[in-house]
Amino acid sequence: MSKAPFKDLIFRTAAVISPRCGFIYACDPRLERREEPHAYVFLWDDGKIDRGDCNYDAHSVCLIDHPEDGTVDISEAGYYTADTDDDRVTQDLFENSAPPPKEKRSRGLRSVREIGGVAHAIGIRGMVYRMDVLDRWTRIDEGLPGSFDGQAIHGFGGSDLFAVGFKGGVWHFDGKAWRRQDVPTNRNLTSVVCTAEGTVYIGGHGGTLLQGQTDRWSLIEHGDTAEDIWDLEWFAGKLYVSTLDGLFVLDGDRLRPVAYGKHTPKTTYQLSACEDAMWSNGETDIMEFDGKAWTRIV
Numbered sequence: 001m002s003k004a005p006f007k008d009l010i011f012r013t014a015a016v017i018s019p020r021c022g023f024i025y026a027c028d029p030r031l032e033r034r035e036e037p038h039a040y041v042f043l044w045d046d047g048k049i050d051r052g053d054c055n056y057d058a059h060s061v062c063l064i065d066h067p068e069d070g071t072v073d074i075s076e077a078g079y080y081t082a083d084t085d086d087d088r089v090t091q092d093l094f095e096n097s098a099p100p101p102k103e104k105r106s107r108g109l110r111s112v113r114e115i116g117g118v119a120h121a122i123g124i125r126g127m128v129y130r131m132d133v134l135d136r137w138t139r140i141d142e143g144l145p146g147s148f149d150g151q152a153i154h155g156f157g158g159s160d161l162f163a164v165g166f167k168g169g170v171w172h173f174d175g176k177a178w179r180r181q182d183v184p185t186n187r188n189l190t191s192v193v194c195t196a197e198g199t200v201y202i203g204g205h206g207g208t209l210l211q212g213q214t215d216r217w218s219l220i221e222h223g224d225t226a227e228d229i230w231d232l233e234w235f236a237g238k239l240y241v242s243t244l245d246g247l248f249v250l251d252g253d254r255l256r257p258v259a260y261g262k263h264t265p266k267t268t269y270q271l272s273a274c275e276d277a278m279w280s281n282g283e284t285d286i287m288e289f290d291g292k293a294w295t296r297i298v
Helices: 029-033
Strands: 010-018 021-027 039-045 048-054 058-064 070-075 079-084 088-092 109-115 118-123 127-133 136-139 150-157 160-165 170-173 178-180 189-194 200-204 209-213 216-219 229-235 238-243 246-251 254-257 270-273 278-281 286-289 294-296
Touching: 010 058, 010 270, 010 278, 010 286, 021 029, 021 058, 039 058, 039 070, 058 079, 058 118, 070 109, 109 150, 118 150, 127 150, 160 189, 160 200, 189 229, 200 229, 229 270, 238 270, 238 278
Parallel strands: 058 109, 150 189
Antiparallel strands: 010 021, 021 039, 039 048, 058 070, 070 079, 079 088, 109 118, 118 127, 127 136, 150 160, 160 170, 170 178, 189 200, 200 209, 209 216, 229 238, 238 246, 246 254, 270 278, 278 286, 286 294
């Protein structure tokens, strides 16, 4: 489609809802250079576009079905919006959470992820929150050290979570306590995905790719890219691995570059999947994969 609605903007993130439908978050680099908080939120529905604006730097978004169907986005500073068919709440996560931490918190949130239908947010200095109602988050990071700079979180459910971060930090939460995992790397880790097959994959800097389960981890020695891995997604029974230099699919212990056909994007960064489609977004490209062929969204 034409890039006219997105002219002079760059994409921060995206979330696919269904084939040829999803949310796109963009920003104006001129406003970013002036450090003016903002985000433009587009609902893209088969070429039809609705646009909304944020007065904060929303940079991560997920779909939820608890407590209601909707979306949750967050900013590094802690501002968030929970948007459903019946309600829309925009607040400060740090001011609307409990129990209170030992020290006042501000800034440092890195990403928000749906786990078991519920939004979970993770950040640096050992921060993890779960959104139980639209205007209230529960702090669930008791036991995580302040030295753990969390970057990404995923899980098989609320009592089986994996949080990853810098310096090889991997922690598992069983619903009651966090326990550090011994993994064969001290690289910064940036992404994690728990698959339907029961395997957990973790990606990080320098092409680091781990696989395993609680207390059992191994390094996948693929040797195919030394680029930093920024996102992972499990779609149609395969693991997809995204770097700023391209998108790969895991084939045995090798990372094979994705074959786009005639729709090769110039930029890649993050991934988002629903049952029947996966989106790849970079600063200037959004692509959709249906399990057989790639098409360009933007």
